Amino acid sequence: MxxxxxxxxxxxxxxxxxxxxxxxxxxxxxxxxxxxxxxxxxxxxxxxxxxxxxxxxxxxxxxxxxxxxxxxxxxxxxxxxxxxxxxxxxxxxxxxxxxxxxxxxxxxxxxxxxxxxxxxxxxxxxxxxxxxxxxxxxxxxxxxxxxxxxxxxxxxxxxxxxxxxxxxxxxxxxxxxxxxxxxxxxxxxxxxxxxxxxxxxxxxxxxxxxxxxxxxxxxxxxxxxxxxxxxxxxxxxxxxxxxxxxxxxxxxxxxxxxxxxxxxxxxxxxxxxxxxxxxxxxxxxxxxxxxxxxxxxxxxxxxxxxxxxxxxxxxxxxxxxxxxxxxxxxxxxxxxxxxxxxxxxxxxxxxxxxxxxxxxxxxxxxxxxxxxxxxxxxxxxxxxxxxxxPLLPKAKTAGEQLSKATVLLGNPAHRAAELALAKAAVTKVKPAGADWPVRLNGKQKLLLIMPDMSKAQALAAALKHYSKTALQIDSISLQQTDFSQASAQIASADLVISGFIAPMQSLADIGGMDDLTGVANIAAAYQRQTRQYEALLPQITQAGKPHVFLSLRAPYDISRYGQFADVVLASYAYNTAEDVSAIGAGNATYEALAQALLQQYSLSGRLPVTVAGYND
The missing domain is CATH 3.20.20.300 (Glycoside hydrolase, family 3, N-terminal domain)
Structure with missing residues (x-):
């Protein structure tokens, strides 16, 4: 050879x-x-x-x-x-x-x-x-x-x-x-x-x-x-x-x-x-x-x-x-x-x-x-x-190798597979049956409460792209420092969709030990996000607003936060592409969630781990 x-x-x-x-x-x-x-x-x-x-x-x-x-x-x-x-x-x-x-x-x-x-x-x-x-x-x-x-x-x-x-x-x-x-x-x-x-x-x-x-x-x-x-x-x-x-x-x-x-x-x-x-x-x-x-x-x-x-x-x-x-x-x-x-x-x-x-x-x-x-x-x-x-590419020249890589990476067939997985994975954890107590269609004003603004923008872009009716979308980022308008935002919303990422990022997510100096900052920021989120959840309940909770990482947090929501979805993923509003280019999780929220397909995902209070 x-x-x-x-x-x-x-x-x-x-x-x-x-x-x-x-x-x-x-x-x-x-x-x-x-x-x-x-x-x-x-x-x-x-x-x-x-x-x-x-x-x-x-x-x-x-x-x-x-x-x-x-x-x-x-x-x-x-x-x-x-x-x-x-x-x-x-x-x-x-x-x-x-x-x-x-x-x-x-x-x-x-x-x-x-x-x-x-x-x-x-x-x-x-x-x-x-x-x-x-x-x-x-x-x-x-x-x-x-x-x-x-x-x-x-x-x-x-x-x-x-x-x-x-x-x-x-x-x-x-x-x-x-x-x-x-x-x-x-x-x-x-x-x-x-x-x-x-x-x-x-x-x-x-x-x-x-x-x-x-x-x-x-x-x-x-x-x-x-x-x-x-x-x-x-x-x-x-x-x-x-x-x-x-x-x-x-x-x-x-x-x-x-x-x-x-x-x-x-x-x-x-x-x-x-x-x-x-x-x-x-x-x-x-x-x-x-x-x-x-x-x-x-x-x-x-x-x-x-x-x-x-x-x-x-x-x-x-x-x-x-x-x-x-x-x-x-x-x-x-x-x-x-x-x-x-x-x-x-x-x-x-x-x-x-x-x-x-x-x-x-x-x-x-x-x-x-x-x-x-x-x-x-x-x-x-x-x-x-x-x-074959440790080396088959291409004989750099130009040939570059052309092949360009054709293959992120091509439409691969992006379709990426979206298909994201959609097949979305799991409706609450309610357990086929019923949807919250209907997004006809809701004109949505409030997204998300871990950071990029996640809110990605979900908003996907919702607007797939919705057949106009949606007015407001957002709260859990990274923002001023929450003085949060109560008013909740009060004026027809539906609240909140998402959380638990547990916090690890060094494996970020890269490795060269990022060790930033771990303390990440931990402090995560604690602030958690405090802010847990302060907002009772406000949503007290305002009597329909509420969908999105578990964006490990679904174990549903045991903690599911009680505050009418509908709970798990996506097991939260990452966005560099362009958070792009469709078909790295934001498949948010496209899948948007289509799920709009009830445009039947959800077939099942929890692959035990979540206390739901499938235990």
Whole structure:
């Protein structure tokens, strides 16, 4: 099998296997690193913090990829502006890899799960409503939407030069308080998650996209975000195998996923061994660093033969307790094949850290802390996966690649599928039957109370677009500071439609640990929104106004807010495109909600999780 290089030459994909001499230790180690190049400053920032997005590949970063035979790169939203820029960036990345001694192409990965975790601009790419929305369609449509979403995600990512999608999330969300997974999960039933995750995996991989199941052995019953701390799951060994491991086990057996991503989570029933943190504390080993979990459970018990990639090693679940070198040594010793985001490389002053890390890893091999035999086997798994999938686009020229990407991304068929999922997912939770105690038709004056003005504008635009009669729409944003007119706005409305997003955004939504400084501000803003919303709800009731409540994220908030509304709808999604008023261009959730509110189609969505007081 041959692969077109991004330059003028062609190269055999199995180039490493035909080298006159076997790869060296550092070359094999380089293939086991997947770097984050989200930000890069050409000079060292005065405060040491770089926030300049890396959208074109600097020569010094290309040199690192080339010199150290780096195996992969992960891209974030900051790296991705438009189709032309993304295509060129990825071609430049692959050219640097092609010029390395091994000449192996890069894994270029992304978190394009759909829903609230989507890195490509929503007005350009088809983002869909996310996994829990797919879960809401399972009763009526089975795995159809999981398959469609997997196909479209792969078809849009591959022509951009992205060949690994860190998806699907197959965590079983059994904890309503889960701050980081919630709607990223298909639901709470292990078999449904396994079925839907398996269908999405099969769809992506059949198109040539490497899928990476996450987060092994399961992140569905945590109340701590592993970006911020180290969660512990206290399930019994039996419960772990029946719930948490079930989707992984089934999909490994039926679909052969290319990658599985580890979780920075303690599972004492699987491994109760301890380590001493860099602060001297004795702690249970998290799964990412546990040989019992990665080798004994994942490799031996479940029979996984693919590539194990860590979750980001800069997350507090790891970095709070280990130096970056120690973390990489420990996860490689545990059985991980690829260390994701092992070291920060955001300005010239940090670039030497990569060579230092590789020196330390090579020393660990020499001293026996890392097995040379296991290093070689891991390297061979990586090369085998790179041989199995077409890591470089089929297009022979940049122009041909750009043309194909432009035709595919966000095309009408994909946008239609996006809207179809959003509509199929909308769930009428209250009242439970077919009755609609509130009728939008004929209501001339609506008041929208939404988490922010962009959500209000998106819903207003969709309502006006789909309504057959003129609507007068007023709005309240829960981010505004002056609510002195709120009572008057409620009093003058014929119908109030309110929406809320719970829980608050996590670092997975925003991007990652580089956004940590903004979390406190997000939390404070969310608390203000919650207070304002809960102050307005009784006013709506007291004014006797018909009221529709829209649960825009995890539907668990219906237990809290459903009592104030005549009708409750769940959408499982809330994201808008950059142009919030655009129709057919990234605002599918609001188009679906508008059509539902106008009763223009029959709602078939079903709650994929238990909501206390409604389907328990």
């Amino acid at each position: 041959t692969l077109l290089c991004v330059g003028v030459a062609t190269m055999p994909l199995n180039a490493a296997a035909v080298l006159s001499s076997p790869p060296g230790v550092k070359q094999m180690l380089g293939q086991k690193l997947m770097l984050d190049l989200r930000y890069y400053c050409s000079t060292t920032p005065v405060d040491g913090q770089c926030r300049t997005a890396m959208t074109t590949l600097p020569a010094e970063l290309a040199a690192l990829i080339r010199q150290y035979d780096i195996g992969g790169i992960i891209l974030f939203a900051e790296n991705l502006n438009d189709i032309n820029q993304i295509v060129q960036l990825n071609r430049d990345l692959q050219q640097a890899a092609a010029d390395s001694p091994l000449g192996l192409p890069l894994f270029i990965g992304i978190d394009q799960e759909g829903g609230r975790v989507a890195r490509l601009p929503r007005h350009i790419a088809t983002s869909f409503a996310g996994n829990m929305a797919i879960g809401a369609t399972y009763a009526e449509h089975g795995t159809a939407f999981a398959t469609t979403v997997g196909q479209v995600l792969a078809d849009e990512l591959l022509p951009l030069g992205i060949n690994v999608n860190f998806a699907p999330t197959v965590d079983v969300n059994v904890n309503p308080q889960n701050p980081v997974i919630n709607v990223r999960a298909f639901g709470e039933k292990p078999q449904h998650v396994a079925d839907l995750g398996g269908a999405m995996t099969a769809a992506m991989q059949s198109r040539g996209m490497i899928a990476a199941l996450k987060h092994f052995p399961g992140h569905g019953d945590t109340e701590v975000d592993s970006h911020l701390g180290l969660p512990k799951v206290e399930h019994s060994a039996e419960q772990i195998r029946q719930v948490d491991l079930k989707p992984f086990a089934d999909i490994i057996k039926t679909q052969g996923p290319g990658m599985i991503m580890t979780a920075h989570i303690q599972y004492p029933a699987l491994d109760n061994s301890t380590f001493i943190s860099k602060d001297g504390d004795k702690m249970l080993k998290p799964a990412t660093l546990s040989r019992k979990i990665l080798h004994d459970v994942l490799r031996t018990e479940l029979g996984f033969q693919g590539v194990v990639v860590t979750d980001a090693l800069d997350m507090a679940g790891i970095s709070k307790f280990f130096s970056h070198t120690e973390a990489v040594v420990q996860t490689f010793a545990a059985g991980a094949d690829i260390a994701l985001m092992p070291v920060k490389l955001q300005h010239p002053g940090e670039l030497a850290a990569l060579a230092q890390l590789l020196d330390a890893l090579a020393q660990a091999v020499e001293q026996g802390s890392l097995s040379l035999a296991e290093l070689t086997a891991s390297y061979q798994r990586i090369v085998a996966l790179k041989q199995r999938y």
